[in-house]
Amino acid sequence: MKLGIIGTNFITGQLIEAASHLDDVKPTAVYSRTEEKAQEFARKHGLSYTYTDLEAFAESDYIDAVYIASPNALHHDQAILCMKNGKHVLCEKPIASNHREAEEMFRTAKEEGVVLIEAMKSTCMPGFQKIQENIDRIGKVRRYVGNYCKFSSRYEAYRQGEVLNAFKKELSNGALMDLGVYGIYPMVVLFGEPHKVQATGTLLDTGVDGQGTALFTYGDKEAVVSFSKIHNAYAPSEIQGEEGSIIIPDISTPDGMTIKFRDGTEEKIETNTVYPPMFYELYEFKMVIKHNLRGSIINAPHNSLVTAKLMEEARRQMGVAFPADE
Incomplete structure (x- = not known):
């Protein structure tokens, strides 16, 4: 090819x-x-x-x-x-x-x-496949937490008065688009489309979001996705079930996960990540x-379309509008 x-x-x-x-x-x-x-x-x-x-x-x-x-x-x-x-x-x-x-x-x-x-590299990686294989072991899932907050080097330039591409709304950028998608896409792959979206964010002078949080409501669970390009966060992501939780150190590159069971025991999830993430x-x-397939089963068109729909609604609630929306 x-x-x-x-x-x-x-x-x-x-x-x-x-x-x-x-x-x-x-x-x-x-x-x-x-x-x-x-x-x-x-x-x-x-x-x-x-x-x-x-x-x-x-x-x-x-x-x-x-x-x-x-x-x-x-x-x-x-x-x-x-x-x-x-x-x-x-x-x-x-x-x-x-x-x-x-x-x-x-x-x-x-x-x-x-x-x-x-x-979307993360959902194709062996680590995500291991999450899918092990998720039933934590019992009924009640909450998904996708956390990706990373101070952008381009924000340093922004603070000095230089607006680079990462913070230009005419390029459809911002924290949700760049980093929030890493929390939302795997949520959709795992649990499908939620019933409700509630989102808040901090807007920069250029009209894009510097940070934000989105709450997604399912019938029997909820999901919280936090994203930022203006500060770091060191908390892991997590899938919380009635019998235990899967701890994911980096939602953008799932590897090194641990299951913590309700009885106090822990188990490392072994992955076979031999090659570079991409x-x-x-x-x-x-x-x-x-x-000769029409699309991926993992990163299926449906998953991409649902993710795009959720992100657009989250932007609307945060007050982020792109020229492409017109």
Whole structure:
């Protein structure tokens, strides 16, 4: 599979490193708005082709599939262009600015007969599979806590008066979109769509959220997701059941989990995380294409659409509106 890359940031570098562990996935080309960045990235990662024209990139015979890691506001148009040119797409989370865009993207994938998968690495990792295998052992689940608060280096620049992409609403950014999705997406995979959403947040001068909390109500359980780019938090995430809890140190990269049972005993959850975290989403993408499936079972279209719907409602309650919503 010849893989084209959109974006020249550190995430795309990690994806290429993950691809080095797959013999039948070869990154071949990169698109950037500037020739200088494209050439620099291609030299660094050994890519053969560079593009600054997105249509030429999408039409290229040197590309079978595309990994998109551009700003959130660009995902929709770039993915649709690539899919209409017969390219499979692995699109970085969050897959779109809002639910409408996500629906259009998955509808296009179906119409064009190509694969579209949201690149949520955590749910494809062996650690998440171990959570799914062990969740029945903690009895009836009563609460899910997804906690991801990480002080952004870009916020340091923001405090000095420089607004970088991470805090621009025109790019559909903010703490919920960047970090909150890590708590919401696995919740949806595990428990489905909740009945009710209640969200609050702290808005910055640019109109995006710096931090926030969302409460999701299910019939027999609740979920609390906390997210921030303006402070750190060191509390783990947790799935709390009547007979015990699964402690998850890092919800974005599930590994090193522990089950703490109500009787006081503890048990480590052994995982087999051999490869870099992004390897597993790329492997899933490759296997879905190889077996001619329409979508992933793990990062299924339904999970992405529900997540997009929940995040849009949470933003509405927090007062975060993107140009893409209009």
